[in-house]
Amino acid sequence: xxxxxxxxxxxxxxxxxxxxxxxxxxxxxxxxxxxxxxxxxxxxxxxxxxxxxxxxxxxxxxxxxxxxxxxxxxxxxxxxxxxxxxxxxxxxxxxxxxxxxxxxxxxxxxxxxxxxxxxxxxxxxxxxxxxxxxxxxxxxxxxxxxxxxxxxxxxxxxxxxxxxxxxxxxxxxxxxxxxxxxxxxxxxxxxxxxxxxxxxxxxxxxxxxxxxxxxxxxxxxxxxxxxxxxxxxxxxxxxxxxxxxxxxxxxxxxxxxxxxxxxxxxxxxxxxxxxxxxxxxxxxxxxxxxxxxxxxxxxxxxxxxxxxxxxxxxxxxxxxxxxxxxxxxxxxxxxxxxxxxxxxx
Amino acid sequence: xxxxxxxxxxxxxxxxxxxxxxxxxxxxxxxxxxxxxxxxxxxxxxxxxxxxxxxxxxxxxxxxxxxxxxxxxxxxxxxxxxxxxxxxxxxxxxxxxxxxxxxxxxxxxxxxxxxxxxxxxxxxxxxxxxxxxxxxxxxxxxxxxxxxxxxxxxxxxxxxxxxxxxxxxxxxxxxxxxxxxxxxxxxxxxxxxxxxxxxxxxxxxxxxxxxxxxxxxxxxxxxxxxxxxxxxxxxxxxxxxxxxxxxxxxxxxxxxxxxxxxxxxxxxxxxxxxxxxxxxxxxxxxxxxxxxxxxxxxxxxxxxxxxxxxxxxxxxxxxxxxxxxxxxxxxxxxxxxxxxxxxxx
DNA sequence: GTGAAAGCGCTAACAC
DNA sequence: GTGTTAGCGCTTTCAC
Numbered sequence: 001x002x003x004x005x006x007x008x009x010x011x012x013x014x015x016x017x018x019x020x021x022x023x024x025x026x027x028x029x030x031x032x033x034x035x036x037x038x039x040x041x042x043x044x045x046x047x048x049x050x051x052x053x054x055x056x057x058x059x060x061x062x063x064x065x066x067x068x069x070x071x072x073x074x075x076x077x078x079x080x081x082x083x084x085x086x087x088x089x090x091x092x093x094x095x096x097x098x099x100x101x102x103x104x105x106x107x108x109x110x111x112x113x114x115x116x117x118x119x120x121x122x123x124x125x126x127x128x129x130x131x132x133x134x135x136x137x138x139x140x141x142x143x144x145x146x147x148x149x150x151x152x153x154x155x156x157x158x159x160x161x162x163x164x165x166x167x168x169x170x171x172x173x174x175x176x177x178x179x180x181x182x183x184x185x186x187x188x189x190x191x192x193x194x195x196x197x198x199x200x201x202x203x204x205x206x207x208x209x210x211x212x213x214x215x216x217x218x219x220x221x222x223x224x225x226x227x228x229x230x231x232x233x234x235x236x237x238x239x240x241x242x243x244x245x246x247x248x249x250x251x252x253x254x255x256x257x258x259x260x261x262x263x264x265x266x267x268x269x270x271x272x273x274x275x276x277x278x279x280x281x282x283x284x285x286x287x288x289x290x291x292x293x294x295x296x297x298x299x300x301x302x303x304x305x306x307x308x309x310x311x312x313x314x315x316x317x318x319x320x321x322x323x324x325x326x327x328x329x330x331x332x333x334x335x336x337x338x339x340x341x342x343x344x345x
Numbered sequence: 346x347x348x349x350x351x352x353x354x355x356x357x358x359x360x361x362x363x364x365x366x367x368x369x370x371x372x373x374x375x376x377x378x379x380x381x382x383x384x385x386x387x388x389x390x391x392x393x394x395x396x397x398x399x400x401x402x403x404x405x406x407x408x409x410x411x412x413x414x415x416x417x418x419x420x421x422x423x424x425x426x427x428x429x430x431x432x433x434x435x436x437x438x439x440x441x442x443x444x445x446x447x448x449x450x451x452x453x454x455x456x457x458x459x460x461x462x463x464x465x466x467x468x469x470x471x472x473x474x475x476x477x478x479x480x481x482x483x484x485x486x487x488x489x490x491x492x493x494x495x496x497x498x499x500x501x502x503x504x505x506x507x508x509x510x511x512x513x514x515x516x517x518x519x520x521x522x523x524x525x526x527x528x529x530x531x532x533x534x535x536x537x538x539x540x541x542x543x544x545x546x547x548x549x550x551x552x553x554x555x556x557x558x559x560x561x562x563x564x565x566x567x568x569x570x571x572x573x574x575x576x577x578x579x580x581x582x583x584x585x586x587x588x589x590x591x592x593x594x595x596x597x598x599x600x601x602x603x604x605x606x607x608x609x610x611x612x613x614x615x616x617x618x619x620x621x622x623x624x625x626x627x628x629x630x631x632x633x634x635x636x637x638x639x640x641x642x643x644x645x646x647x648x649x650x651x652x653x654x655x656x657x658x659x660x661x662x663x664x665x666x667x668x669x670x671x672x673x674x675x676x677x678x679x680x681x682x683x684x685x686x687x688x689x690x
Numbered sequence: 691g692t693g694a695a696a697g698c699g700c701t702a703a704c705a706c
Numbered sequence: 707g708t709g710t711t712a713g714c715g716c717t718t719t720c721a722c
Contacts, residue, residue: 015715026693031717041691061471062407063715067698073450073472081439082432091427094453103472105418105450108439126406127418127448230629255630262633284575285600288607290635360699371709376701386707408699412714 014055023051034059061103071128073103074311077120079140081108083228084255084283085300086135089157092304093133100312102130112139121147131311133157133304138199153314157307159199161323166314168307168324172280175296175328176208179278180250181216182330187338188248188276190218194226194236194260196252205252205280230255237263240275247275247339254279254286254295261289261335276336292333302326359400368396379404406448416473418448419656422465424485426453428573429600429628430645431480434502437649438478445657447475457484466492476656478502478649483544498659502652504544506668511659513652513669517625520641520673521553524623525595526561527675532683533593533621535563539571539581539605541597550597550625575600582608585620592620592684599624599631599640606634606680617682627676637678647671 016034020027025044032038033048040048051057065071076093080086090106097104107124109117121144124132132152134145136159145165148154155166183191193209206223213220224239226232233251237260240246251257257279261271271277271291279286282297306324313319361379365372370389377383378393385393396402410416421438425431435451442449452469454462466489469477477497479490481504490510493499500511528536538554551568558565569584571577578596582605585591596602602624606616616622616636624631627642651669658664 016717017715027715028694028717029692032692035717037717039691044692058467058471060411060473060715062410062473063698064717065407065698066405066411066700066715067717069698080436081426082429082436084427087427087432090451091425091453094426094451098453098468101468103450103452103468105448106435106439107448108436108443122403123443123446123448126403128405128407230633234633258630258633262635265635285603285630288575288579288603290607290610361701362699372699373701373710374708377708380701382701384707389708405699408714409701410714411699411716412701414714 013060014057016057016059018055019048019051019057022055023047065128069128071130072101073105073127073129074308075105075107075124075127075129075132076135077107077109077124077132077141077144078135079109079138080228081106085253085281085298086137088300089135089304089307092301093157093308094304095301096305096308096312100308102308102312105129109140109144112143114143117143117147120144125149125152130315131155133307133311136199138197142199153311155307155311155314157303160202160204161325164322166310166322168303168310169326170298170300170303171325171327172204172298173208173211175298175330176205176250176280177212177215178208179280179294179296179330180209180212182332183248183250183276183278183336184212184216184218186248186276186336189245189339190221191248191250192221192224192240192246194224194233194240194249194251194256196226196256197228203252205250209250226252226256226259230259233257233259233261234263234266236260237265238267240264241267241269248336249275249277251277251279254281254283254293257293257295257335258285258289271335272337273340276339278336282331286331287333289335291335294333294336295331296328297331298328299326358405359402361402361404363400364393364396364402367400368392410473414473416475417446418450418472418474419653420450420452420469420472420474420477421480422452422454422469422477422486422489423480424454424483425573426451430598430626430643431482433645434480434649434652437646438502438653439649440646441650441653441657445653447653447657450474454485454489457488459488462488462492465489470494470497475660476500478652478656481544483542487544498656500652500656500659502648505547505549506670509667511655511667513648513655514671515643515645515648516670516672517549517643518553518556520643520675521550521595521625522557522560523553524625524639524641524675525554525557527677528593528595528621528623528681529557529561529563531593531621531681534590534684535566536593536595537566537569537585537591539569539578539585539594539596539601541571541601542573548597550595554595571597571601571604575604578602578604578606579608579611581605582610583612585609586612586614593681594620594622596622596624599626599628599638602638602640602680603630603634616680618685621681621684623681631676632678634680636680639678639681640676641673642676643673644671 020030109120132154136156233256279295282295286293365375454465477499481501578601624640631638
């Protein structure tokens with residue numbers, strides 16, 4: 001007491017020792033009521049709980065982790081945090097994690113550059129982690145995944161299936177194939193494809209599209225590339241408009257589809273009268289678009305939840321499932337229709 | 346050595362002691378090269394660095410925090426993580442934090458319910474934190490802010506200005522006033538307003554709108570409320586369409602504006618010919634919308650960066666600025682124009 | 691059921 | 707400059 005400052009200055013946070021003293025029990029007893037690791041007599045438990053409440057005591061995660069070697073935090077490694085699919089997936093992970101008492105840390109890796117990836121992983125691993133979820137939506141995600149030490153539970157979210165790797169996916173290839181089948185079924189001779197930046201050489205959406213075309217013996221037009229920026233679709237739309245044989249376009253995501261439609265509109269073409277356009281994701285704005293967009297509903301938040309569950313069972317050893325897959329659902333709206341020769345109607 | 350498992354089993358992570366042994370120096374010397382807290386002779390420093398590299402050693406943040414009482418992680422408390430403004434703000438915080446070697450944790454508080462807020466804050470404070478950034482965009486944010494102990498550096502992002510509180514803001518009231526002035530200047534007799542859920546009784550966008558109207562002696566129509574869901578604007582748009590005196594609408598954000606435009610379109614009204622509509626935020630899709638949307642560019646990522654900077658200078662005591670404000674910029678596009686009597690033209 | 695003792699991986703304080 | 711010592715706030719033996 002003699003060394004305490006006379007005036008002001010908030011006292012430091014109470015420690016488990018303070019709680020023990022106040023409750024008149026030993027430190028390990030407090031620990032036992034905190035962790036539930038062993039039985040404590042009702043009388044002491046009550047004393048301890050009262051002391052905790054009065055002191056507003058909160059255990060230090062750092063001290064806990066240090067001695068128990070068990071952490072209650074997971075890291076999410078992502079190439080981006082604010083794009084629609086990314087943000088929703090992270091939201092799902094966070095919700096599932098919070099429900100289980102886990103805290104989530106975010107690490108963003110903007111490029112697949114080896115130095116950057118190494119730095120990011122090193123910084124992340126400095127924290128005591130129970131596990132890691134990596135958004136394998138893009139090259140940074142793929143690169144990060146490769147750098148994670150194998151002794152830590154890891155789950156990859158989406159991306160193409162890999163054996164031996166814990167993974168929660170959205171079956172984009174199946175959904176893209178189904179969507180392309182639908183477009184072809186409307187009577188289009190073929191379907192053009194605008195790709196968003198793929199995570200590696202093969203991309204599920206592109207694969208499914210190609211599969212449907214091959215199955216139908218339809219010509220496979222060259223793939224066109226857009227960036228993640230919605231406006232990058234505009235230029236592609238103008239190019240597509242210049243080719244009169246184009247009657248149907250499948251875009252890698254809804255935002256690019258919106259850009260493409262604007263490019264088409266700038267060239268004087270109407271959707272779906274002149275060209276049918278379909279997106280992917282069912283972005284919240286897709287239904288409000290003019291015309292309302294035909295797309296594929298991807299439940300990213302659910303992907304995040306499923307990913308966390310896979311991770312959790314690996315962390316606490318309650319299971320050994322490695323894979324969880326869901327098939328996204330087609331959403332039929334008005335941006336795709338049967339073809340009509342351009343200029344007619 | 347005798348107790349080591351004979352086969353398999355990854356060895357535990359190397360500790361600072363392992364590094365010291367390998368380099369043939371004492372533990373504190375290793376610590377000194379790690380932290381740069383004191384000079385180490387070039388020879389020993391080199392030995393240590395070599396040992397670190399060979400062992401792939403990474404210091405334990407938990408142990409560090411425990412003894413130094415200094416943390417390199419900040420928490421972001423937010424009501425949501427995936428809505429546009431929120432996600433971009435968090436992105437900005439993360440970028441600025443990463444650049445300074447800080448790690449970011451996410452805590453989401455979905456409601457202002459006292460129990461939920463308390464639980465979330467308690468869970469967050471369990472971690473050793475250097476500081477906290479709270480997104481004061483909504484009631485959960487406001488509630489959370491109130492519950493944070495005063496001995497921790499805190500910064501509030503946006504929300505209405507409060508004295509004595511560290512705060513980075515976007516001057517929404519000024520921008521909303523300017524936008525409403527512009528709409529009035531186009532010749533509209535008044536401007537209707539659709540509000541997104543406000544963070545408290547007063548909302549900057551609504552305040553600015555009202556101020557402009559009062560200044561111009563224009564009638565102040567009742568405020569209409571939308572939820573955060575873009576589609577909630579549709580119904581409001583239909584209602585607005587039913588009132589022939591409505592010629593200009595200022596929406597709380599771009600997504601609601603998109604919903605309102607759709608509602609207007611469903612009622613057979615054209616934008617901007619029959620009704621002018623302006624949004625707020627300059628969402629990436631606003632420029633692609635049909636018609637391209639007149640709105641206000643809010644740089645949320647920059648808000649996050651400024652917020653982190655304010656927090657950082659409080660953490661390391663390099664400054665005592667409490668406030669950072671930026672004025673969002675009007676973006677004139679095509680969804681707002683001079684009024685014409687409906688049905689004409 | 692409960693306490694005493696040890697120790698997690700580090701940094702701070704203090705000798706030399 | 708560098709090593710020795712102490713100790714951060716907890717959980718985990720191990721006695722009793």
